[in-house]
Amino acid sequence: MILKAIAHIKATGQEVLGVLIFETITIDAGWKHDDKGELYWQTPKEKYLPIFKTYQRIEPFRGTSKVVVNNKFEFIAYSGVRCLIGTEAISKTSRRIGGLMMKKAMLSQPMAGKTDEEIVATREKAIKVLEGKGYEIVNTLFTDEWYSNESMKERGVVQIPLCFLAKSLENMSLCHAAYFCKGWENARGCKIEHDAAVAYGLEIIYED
Incomplete structure (x- = not known):
């Protein structure tokens, strides 16, 4: 209460x-x-x-x-x-944020062949939809220095796309729902995220 x-x-x-x-x-x-x-x-x-x-x-x-x-x-x-x-x-498993019950959601967004402007526009649209449904957004866009190509190579990361996917799946464990942007079925990482979301019972939301 x-x-x-x-x-x-x-x-x-x-x-x-x-x-x-x-x-x-x-x-x-x-x-x-x-x-x-x-x-x-x-x-x-x-x-x-x-x-x-x-x-x-x-x-x-x-x-x-x-x-x-x-x-x-x-x-x-x-x-x-x-x-x-x-x-x-x-969901009864929704957590409290600032004293209010909220749910968490992540975005699964194909980026290959997209311009930065297209990626940002799609992401902003998805965030607006999810926030309108009462979700808190869990970050799956890793842009800080720790995830730069140079930094990951220094840490011995060989399969850089796989490193990003692993981090996304880790953050999925915090979520109640996953939002899939158009074209997800043609992106290997998004398809794996979709399989995981379905297998572990997350609510699936598709871009209209």
Whole structure:
């Protein structure tokens, strides 16, 4: 539970004071009518959802709205009775950052044959998408001096691309999700990262 959190409701511009919690909610259970009007029993579904509770009156809005808590955690919600209920389930293994539950994601991006401008533009687009989903980005673009060709050769690294791949896989261990940019299926490193992400159960997100 997060004390004294402030939620900004994009649909109305209202800000309310309250607490952000995460709960497992059972939905869609009960008797339903199918297309032919016949009754059937809907098996209950469980979702682990963010819920913002407040003592203040929430100004009404239609449908759903983006909600930003403490300028750090974003989710899509509909309005309840003095609460905002998330519509998308999150992982129970999400960690806390600055007192708020966040998930981590990495980028898998083919770079061969791309200009620096193309690489940066694709990366910025991916980061914007992931941050919009509430992810913290784990770096997989290693540009400091330690990873320069000269430095790696001095350390005895023979297969430099393999060194970068190994570091990316190490950072994947910190992640809940992996985002694959267009063309990943044609890049050997990205294909290995994809196989690893699938094998170890990460959420897979593809560039639209």
